[in-house]
Amino acid sequence: MNERFESSPPAAEPKRIDKAQYGLALALLVVGVLTIVDARGLEVGFGDPIGPRLFPYVIGAGMIVLSVLLAFATARGDVAEGEAGEDVDLTSPADWVTVGKLVGILVLNLLLVNLVGWAITGALLFAGAAWTLGSKSFLGDLIVGAVLSVASWYFFWFLGVPLPAGLLDGIL
Amino acid sequence: METLDLLAGGFAEAFSPQLLLYAAIGVLLGTFVGVLPGIGPAMAVALLLPITYGLDVTESMVMFAGIYYGGMYGGSTTSILLNTPGESASVMTAIEGNKMAKRGRAAQALATAAIGSFIAGTIGTLLVAFFTPALATQAVKIGAPSFFAIMLLSLVLVTSVLGESKIRGFIGLFMGLTIGLIGLDLSTAQARLTFGLLELADGVSIVVVAVGVFAVGEALWVAAHLRRKPVDVIPVGRPFLGRDDWRRSWGPWLRGTGLGFPFGAVPAGGAETPTFLSYITERKLAARKPGGEPFGEGAIEGVAGPEAANNASAAGMFVPLLALGLPVTATASILLAALQSYGIIVGPTLMDEQPDLVWTLLASLLIGNTLLLVINLPLAPVWAKLLRIPRPQLYAGILFFASLGAYSVNSDPFDLALLLFFGGVGFAIRRFGIPVLPLILGVILGPLMELKLREALDLSNGDISGLFSEALAIAVYVLIVLALVGPVVLGRLRKPADEQDAKEEVSA
Numbered sequence: 001m002n003e004r005f006e007s008s009p010p011a012a013e014p015k016r017i018d019k020a021q022y023g024l025a026l027a028l029l030v031v032g033v034l035t036i037v038d039a040r041g042l043e044v045g046f047g048d049p050i051g052p053r054l055f056p057y058v059i060g061a062g063m064i065v066l067s068v069l070l071a072f073a074t075a076r077g078d079v080a081e082g083e084a085g086e087d088v089d090l091t092s093p094a095d096w097v098t099v100g101k102l103v104g105i106l107v108l109n110l111l112l113v114n115l116v117g118w119a120i121t122g123a124l125l126f127a128g129a130a131w132t133l134g135s136k137s138f139l140g141d142l143i144v145g146a147v148l149s150v151a152s153w154y155f156f157w158f159l160g161v162p163l164p165a166g167l168l169d170g171i172l
Numbered sequence: 173m174e175t176l177d178l179l180a181g182g183f184a185e186a187f188s189p190q191l192l193l194y195a196a197i198g199v200l201l202g203t204f205v206g207v208l209p210g211i212g213p214a215m216a217v218a219l220l221l222p223i224t225y226g227l228d229v230t231e232s233m234v235m236f237a238g239i240y241y242g243g244m245y246g247g248s249t250t251s252i253l254l255n256t257p258g259e260s261a262s263v264m265t266a267i268e269g270n271k272m273a274k275r276g277r278a279a280q281a282l283a284t285a286a287i288g289s290f291i292a293g294t295i296g297t298l299l300v301a302f303f304t305p306a307l308a309t310q311a312v313k314i315g316a317p318s319f320f321a322i323m324l325l326s327l328v329l330v331t332s333v334l335g336e337s338k339i340r341g342f343i344g345l346f347m348g349l350t351i352g353l354i355g356l357d358l359s360t361a362q363a364r365l366t367f368g369l370l371e372l373a374d375g376v377s378i379v380v381v382a383v384g385v386f387a388v389g390e391a392l393w394v395a396a397h398l399r400r401k402p403v404d405v406i407p408v409g410r411p412f413l414g415r416d417d418w419r420r421s422w423g424p425w426l427r428g429t430g431l432g433f434p435f436g437a438v439p440a441g442g443a444e445t446p447t448f449l450s451y452i453t454e455r456k457l458a459a460r461k462p463g464g465e466p467f468g469e470g471a472i473e474g475v476a477g478p479e480a481a482n483n484a485s486a487a488g489m490f491v492p493l494l495a496l497g498l499p500v501t502a503t504a505s506i507l508l509a510a511l512q513s514y515g516i517i518v519g520p521t522l523m524d525e526q527p528d529l530v531w532t533l534l535a536s537l538l539i540g541n542t543l544l545l546v547i548n549l550p551l552a553p554v555w556a557k558l559l560r561i562p563r564p565q566l567y568a569g570i571l572f573f574a575s576l577g578a579y580s581v582n583s584d585p586f587d588l589a590l591l592l593f594f595g596g597v598g599f600a601i602r603r604f605g606i607p608v609l610p611l612i613l614g615v616i617l618g619p620l621m622e623l624k625l626r627e628a629l630d631l632s633n634g635d636i637s638g639l640f641s642e643a644l645a646i647a648v649y650v651l652i653v654l655a656l657v658g659p660v661v662l663g664r665l666r667k668p669a670d671e672q673d674a675k676e677e678v679s680a
Contacts, residue, residue, distance in 0.1 A: 024604055028343065035350055035365065042362050049634025052357035055622040056364060059349045066343050073339060080340075082397070083602040085390070087209055087563055089399040098395045099599075102571075103592065106388075109575060110588035118579065126572045133395060135564035144565070145572070152576055159226035164583050 018079045025071040032063030101132040117166020122149025179301050182531030186539055191234050194227070195536055198238020199543045205239075206246020207555045208566060209254060210394065212261075213486070214502035214612075215386035216243035219570075221379055221510060222577045229514040233533045236510065238540040240503060241293060244486050245544055248285045248479055249555050253278060253406050261443035261482050264451040268467065268474030273406040275470045282552050283411035284421045284472050285479040286545055292429040292480035293541040296487025299433055300494070301534050304523065307495035311520035316627035317639050319496075321648035323621045326439030326492075326500060328652050331610045332659070344606045347597070348614020351376055358623060371586045378509040378616050380578050382502065384591045385608060387574040389598015391567045396599075398563065405559045411552050420464055421476040424454050428480030435481075436488020439500035442609070443485040450477035487537070494522060494530055498617075502609055505616040 035056050044051030070078075082090050105128040113121045126145030131138050153172060156163050165172050185191070201223075205216040220239050224232035244261075251262035252269035265285065272281040314322075331341040354365045355375030366372035413421065428450040435446035454477040455467045465471050492498040497519035499505040511518050516526060523530055548555070578591040601608060625639075632638025640646055 021604065024600065028346075031347075031350060035353065038365050042357070042364065043360070045360055048360070048630075049632075050626045050629045052360050052362055052364065055618075055625065056353055059346060059353060059618075062342075063346045063350065066339065066346055069339050070343065078337075080604040082605065083393065085210060085394065087394050087399050087567075088397045090397055092397060094396040094603075095398070096396070098398070099392055102392060102395050106571070106575070106588070106592050106595070110585045110592065113579060113585050113588065114583070118576070122572060122576065125575060126568045129391075129568035129571045130564040133398060133564035133567055135562065135568075141565065141568070145568075148569075148572060155223075156225075156580055161225055161580065163580060 016077065016079055018074055021074040021078070021080055022071060025067045025074065028063055028067035028070065032060045032067060035060030035063065098132055102129060105129055105132060113166075114164055115166060117153075117168050117172075118163045119146075119149050119153045119168050119172060120166065122152065125149075175302050175305065178305075178527070178531050179535060181528075182533075182535030183539075185230075185528060185532040186234065186535040191231065191532070191536065192539065194231050194235040195238045195540045196543055196547070198235035199242040199540055199547055200238075202239035202242020203246040203249075203544070203548055203551075203555060204242075204558070206243035207249050207558045208246075208561065208570075209250055209559060210390050210566070211243075211570070212247055212386070213240060213243035214382065214506065215390070216240075216246070217503050217506050218379055218382040219387060219573050219577060221506065222580050224510070225580070229511070229516065230529055230532050232510065232514075233507075233529065234536040234540075236507060237533060237536040238543065240486065240507075241289075241483070241537070241540050241544050242548075244483055245286065245289055245548060246555065248289070248482070249282060249552070250559065252281045252285065252475070253408060253556055254404075254559055261447055261485075263444075264447040264478035265475055265482070267451070268471050270406075271468070271470035272465075272472065272475060273408070273470075275465070277470060277472075278406050278408040279411045279552075280413055280417050280472060281470075281475050282408060283413045283549065284417060284425075284476045286411060286549055286552075287413070288421065288425040288428065288476045288480040289483040290541055290545040291425050292432060292482075292484040293487055293544075294538060295429050296433050296436070296484040297490075297534060297537045297541065300487055300490045300537075301531075303437075303491050304495045304530075307491060308520050308523040311496050312524075314496075314520065314644065315642050316624045316631070318642045318644040318648065320621055320624040320628055320639065321645040321652070322496070323498065323617050323624065325648050325652050325655070326498060327610070327613060327617060327621075328655055329439045330500070330613055331607075332655060337605065340604065340606045341610050343604075344601060344608065345610035345614045347601075347606075348611035349618040350614075351381060351611075352615045352618030358619065359626065369586075371584065371590075375619070376590065376615070377581070378505055378612070379581075380587060380590050381594050381615050382506055382612060383574045383577055384594025385598035385601070385611065386502075387570050388591055388595025389602060391571050391574075392595055392599040393602040394563075394567055405556065408552055408556045411549050416464070417472055420472050423457075424450070424473045424477035425480045427453060428477040428482075429484040432481035432484030432486075433488040436485030436500075437491040439492070439498075439613075442489070442501040443482045446481040446485050447478040450481040453477065490534075490537075493518070494533075496520060497522065497620075499613065502612040505612050508616060 039053045039056035042052045109121045109125045123145035126148060127138060127141040130141040135141055153163055201220055202216055205211055206213060217239055224235055247262050248265050251266035252273050269281045327345060331345045332338055354372055356373050357364055363373060431450050432446040451474055454473040458467055458471055458473050467474055489501050489504050492500050493504045499508045508518050575588055578587045581587060629638045
């Protein structure tokens with residue numbers, strides 16, 4: 001977001017193609033086409049001059065145009081600049097293993113939450129995510145996670161929008 | 173002075189012990205969350221939304237006022253003590269602020285940021301109170317064609333102002349617009365882009381989108397690029413200003429407020445532009461008068477100005493939100509969604525239909541702002557300790573609360589899947605440098621725009637002239653063309669000179 005403050009890239013650098021950006025362009029193309037195809041199935045009511053189709057048509061078409069423009073820009077050497085941040089080190093290559101583990105933990109949580117309840121999966125989510133990101137004290141994280149999840153369960157119970165108790169039904 | 177009477181009424185309402193308590197909790201929570209690295213004000217508001225589920229609308233708005241200003245203040249603490257700003261609005265604060273901190277003047281940097289934020293927030297909120305009713309009275313007369321044009325203008329401005337790459341801005345915008353399409357069409361109740369999933373019939377909540385894109389996306393992005401070395405936090409005592417610091421700060425505070433408020437009130441990307449302008453202005457002014465640290469070595473003016481601009485623009489955002497129902501920042505979008513969830517129609521009629529709510533909210537903003545100063549100056553050393561929170565636990569906590577927020581709405585795991593999906597989107601936009609604000613505004617403004625577009629064209633029986641049937645609409649379209657074409661033409665004309673300038677900016 002703060003590209004404005006970056007100096008212009010050195011001219012001598014050989015042209016680099018950001019191949020992943022072709023992937024993004026393709027994804028946008030698919031989304032644009034899907035939006036239009038989906039809108040074709042809509043019915044325009046009698047006496048409705050515009051109907052529900054126009055807006056998706058415009059958005060889908062815009063998306064397709066953008067995907068083509070992005071593909072051309074990529075071919076001309078346009079390179080995306082990843083977002084910097086307090087805890088982000090852009091000099092290292094992306095660590096896909098950690099990302100994969102984290103996604104796995106989130107998926108596990110969403111699969112289990114209604115079976116065993118938030119009070120348990122929330123604790124596992126916290127401890128699992130901390131472990132994935134390099135924490136060495138799994139037991140400590142598990143305790144912190146359990147305190148957080150049980151406390152949040154009671155918080156919502158107190159608010160009058162109780163979360164399903166799952167396995168701990170009758171205990172909480 | 174009718175406005176003052178109404179505001180006094182708002183104060184009378186807001187000064188109940190209960191509302192004061194909510195404001196104080198909001199300020200504390202907002203600062204707490206805002207100080208945490210990686211969390212900006214918009215994410216703070218989105219993450220803390222669930223805690224207001226049990227409250228009535230006034231209570232929750234009062235709490236949000238505190239959370240919002242607290243989150244803003246927390247962000248500046250992070251950028252001063254940690255050199256790496258969490259959000260674009262704090263970029264300018266970090267430049268001089270961190271240098272001040274490194275020279276042992278962290279206490280003064282935090283103090284000028286806090287007092288500047290207080291002054292800017294107070295003046296800004298008062299300006300909101302004076303401008304909003306007048307604007308709302310005019311706005312009631314605005315028809316669908318002009319409303320559509322104004323929303324289009326704000327999307328074009330936000331998309332083309334932010335960042336260098338226009339194509340990325342528009343990609344973000346169209347992603348948002350596509351997300352906004354999901355759900356039942358408003359007038360014919362036909363499902364669009366739901367792929368047969370009943371859960372998507374009501375559309376995707378902006379809160380799930382925002383929490384997914386901001387929080388989960390951030391956690392995944394950090395996971396991919398985690399800085400493995402320990403962070404370097406500068407210790408700080410209780411913030412204070414010496415006499416010389418006061419003398420050097422008050423000018424930048426007022427100028428920053430003057431720059432920030434108008435930019436906050438128009439859809440121009442929130443605080444990014446005015447903080448930048450404020451920094452440039454103060455640097456130019458400081459060059460003329462000697463004395464004190466120069467810019468680049470921790471000049472207090474470079475913290476005072478941008479911080480005031482940041483908070484004044486944060487207040488300015490309420491003008492279009494309350495007068496037109498038009499959000500111009502991600503935070504405003506979430507506040508709008510929160511209000512809508514109470515069944516309140518946010519638009520030009522809000523001032524007439526919910527005057528108590530609006531005036532209590534404005535009074536609470538002023539109270540929250542004062543609480544911020546009173547609570548946070550003594551607490552600064554505590555907040556600084558938060559910056560040392562180990563990163564694995566920090567991001568685990570963010571994921572925990574993001575999941576809790578999404579899940580608690582309906583106790584439906586589907587919302588968690590949706591959250592993860594938007595986390596993936598958030599990861600992608602960080603990887604590809606796509607700005608997040610056009611995406612968020614696209615989600616919330618897309619459906620509104622379609623509504624106004626169809627209203628306008630229904631009146632003209634589908635004829636495109638229906639879009640141009642009001643003088644205001646035509647004027648706005650002219651502005652849109654100017655906004656799109658102007659920079660290109662100017663750029664062509666001034667390119668050589670500009671590049672020279674830009675280089676000087678960077679090297680300075």
